[in-house]
Amino acid sequence: MxxxxxxxxxxxxxxxxxxxxxxxxxxxxxxxxxxxxxxxxxxxxxxxxxxxxxxxxxxxxxxxxxxxxxxxxxxxxxxxSVTLPKIRLPADSPKAFRELVNTEREAERIFSIETTVIPGLLQTADYAMAVFATARETSDVDELVNIRLERQRYLEDPENIELCVCLDAALLHREVGGRKVLHDQLQRLLLLIEQPNITIHVIPFESGAYGNMSGGYQIMTFGDESDSDVVYLEHPAGGVWVENEHDVQLFQAMFEDVRTQALNPEESAEVIRAKVRSLSK
Incomplete structure (x- = not known):
């Protein structure tokens, strides 16, 4: 190799x-x-x-x-010398996705805006299964779910990476996989935000229009000033990398604007808890 x-x-x-x-x-x-x-x-x-x-x-x-x-x-x-977790990807994985898997493991911080689905790094197995099953994936769905869960391992050590996510409030109500799957997914979010390296902001409906409402994206930063920040935009056929410094700065400014409009972490957690209670009835 x-x-x-x-x-x-x-x-x-x-x-x-x-x-x-x-x-x-x-x-x-x-x-x-x-x-x-x-x-x-x-x-x-x-x-x-x-x-x-x-x-x-x-x-x-x-x-x-x-x-x-x-x-x-x-x-x-x-x-x-740090050995990163090895993740075996399907042979037909798009090049951009392969690069995503390698890059996110080496990032120091990831900033993400999600408008349509809970981020893959935070998904439960059942939620991920429901997402892949309805996306007309040509690869083995079980394999794709396992890859997603493997990618989450790097979040387990707070020293590895910091993740800050802004979630559209609609995601707390869209019953991906059904009521029970969404309930368990939101319960997982509540557990994850107890980790010091994970922050979640909910963007309330009252915020109105915000940032890039046409789709989510991830900003990745690294622990060395010689490594430029990058942005990853995902789409059904793979993804696109944005590396131009000016364009990356636009995405960063947009993220900060959205974070300002969103609820703070404590308020966000309470909104998620309220939805969990509703789903438990």
Missing amino acids: AATPTRRKKRLGRFLRDLREAAGLRAVDAARKLKTEESTISRYENGIYKPTWAAVSVLLTLYGAGDEAEEKANALYDAA
């Missing part, structure tokens, strides 16, 4: 490249010191391969890095 570049490995690689260039050295100089090929140094610096710590130490010495640089390199190395 080919090595896969990740943002974490790329951060380490960029840092090593910047140190090398600041020292006035070429990739071939680093390769000679490590007794390896110049192409290997290129793979390190492009985040394709993660070097051993012994190799990093040699390069730091070669580049004349001080204690501060070594400390940062150590932190970047540890981050690049």
Whole structure:
């Protein structure tokens, strides 16, 4: 299997490249010191391969890095060594969706607006089953549900990622899968908002028009200023990535406007509880 570049490995690689260039050295100089090929140094610096710590130490010495640089390199190395949960995707998965699965695991924060359905990262198995079953999916529905549940695992550790979601109030009333499925789904939301890394805002009907009412989107931010924020727009055939800085900023401004119109987390939780009580009758 080919090595896969990740943002974490790329951060380490960029840092090593910047140190090398600041020292006035070429990739071939680093390769000679490590007794390896110049192409290997290129793979390190492009985040394709993660070097051993012994190799990093040699390069730091070669580049004349001080204690501060070594400390940062150590932190970047540890981050690049984190093993992310492996998710096996169907062979016919759209490229944009594959990128979504990999990108959301490496994000530091996800900001999401949802207008039609509870976000996949928060769905119960039965709710997800109902969504996929009515979407004319060509892939095995059980497999798709399992993938969705696997993607949720990364939310379990509050240190991994923060998720902030603005939900249209209509989602609390649309009985996806039936009354019982919606009841259990809203109960799950109440459990999830107890986690310190998950925040939910309900957009009340009284807010009127807001933001991008034609569909939801996700904004993903990362733990390094060299990683630009991105936006993911999902559609029935896959999804589209928005990476242009100006366009991303428009989505970010829209999200903040919507969050201002939405209820605060405590008010949102009470609205969800009230709906759960209604569904329990």
